[in-house]
Amino acid sequence: MVCAQAVLFLCNYMLDSITERIIASGEGISPDEAEMIMEKCREDDIFIAAEKVTRACVPSKFDSCSIINAKSGKCPEDCKWCAQSAHYNTGAEEYPLRDSGPMVKAALMCAERGIGRFSFVTSGRRLNDAEVDSLCRTAKEIHSRCSISLCMSSGLLSRQQLERLLEAGVTRYHCNLETAPSYFGSLCTTHTQENKLNTLRAAVEAGMDVCSGGIIGMGETMEQRIELAFKLKDTGVSSVPVNVLSPIKGTPLEEQPLISDSEVLKTVAMFRLILPKAYLRFAGGLARFSGETMVKAYRIGINAAIIGDMLTTEGADISANVKRIKEAGYEF
Numbered sequence: 167m168v169c170a171q172a173v174l175f176l177c178n179y180m181l182d183s184i185t186e187r188i189i190a191s192g193e194g195i196s197p198d199e200a201e202m203i204m205e206k207c208r209e210d211d212i213f214i215a216a217e218k219v220t221r222a223c224v225p226s227k228f229d230s231c232s233i234i235n236a237k238s239g240k241c242p243e244d245c246k247w248c249a250q251s252a253h254y255n256t257g258a259e260e261y262p263l264r265d266s267g268p269m270v271k272a273a274l275m276c277a278e279r280g281i282g283r284f285s286f287v288t289s290g291r292r293l294n295d296a297e298v299d300s301l302c303r304t305a306k307e308i309h310s311r312c313s314i315s316l317c318m319s320s321g322l323l324s325r326q327q328l329e330r331l332l333e334a335g336v337t338r339y340h341c342n343l344e345t346a347p348s349y350f351g352s353l354c355t356t357h358t359q360e361n362k363l364n365t366l367r368a369a370v371e372a373g374m375d376v377c378s379g380g381i382i383g384m385g386e387t388m389e390q391r392i393e394l395a396f397k398l399k400d401t402g403v404s405s406v407p408v409n410v411l412s413p414i415k416g417t418p419l420e421e422q423p424l425i426s427d428s429e430v431l432k433t434v435a436m437f438r439l440i441l442p443k444a445y446l447r448f449a450g451g452l453a454r455f456s457g458e459t460m461v462k463a464y465r466i467g468i469n470a471a472i473i474g475d476m477l478t479t480e481g482a483d484i485s486a487n488v489k490r491i492k493e494a495g496y497e498f
Contacts, residue, residue, distance in 0.1 A: 216435035228496035229470035231283035256416035266304040285317035302334035328372040339369035340377040346390035379407035383425040410451030438467030445470040464494035
């Protein structure tokens, strides 16, 4: 009993020292420290450390964005989690690139609600040049009518396409790494994680900010989630979406067991300790979580979110989400 108490005291002392160092330097934990924290420290103590880092290292203003499914279905890629893959029969809507009207209307509505960013999301491996030109015209029309920041997620675009989008006012590009390098090949065979990294590098070279994260709950281990966090740290991304898998009927992961609230919270806390200054952005799969879990997640690490409905799954109600964000101490 005395020995166990001594080990616990030592773990808390080390975690306190690490937390103070992160706050002072803005630098996250190392892989060895992450392993030690996961093996030795109590969950509640990890949450306390992550909350201290969140309060000290991220802005008090919550970063919000909303997305529109600008092109849906018939994707040739075989990502095992995705409703929009043509490899699986999921019943997802299928339509080509939307006309500008509905997208401009949606962006203006988001701006009126105080949402900071609006993102075009399209299915498929990449857009063709005509589709990129169409979205450039839409982006320019939106910016002629409001000042909302524009983002985009359209697969493996070229640097030249990204440069045209930036010129039209799309300032951030999103391309998720999805999961740990050691697990990606088990979930997708039609492209590689290196393809995604090349796209992120091209966006940076074009002058864009970049956004990249992943999906948890796809059968990966906690160690692999931490592996993903360190890979994201290496890329230098400022915005990290954290999705929780919503198993979709017809996909290979339709029977994947749901991960617990505790696993989600521990993942958020570890991501915050690894990426102390990043915008950790709650994205898909959150509708099933209680208000208590959401507020806890905001306090221990989440300081950004996609607000409103997701692409093919139900999103969280905007007004309820904003209430929880403010309850956690953020400005919105």
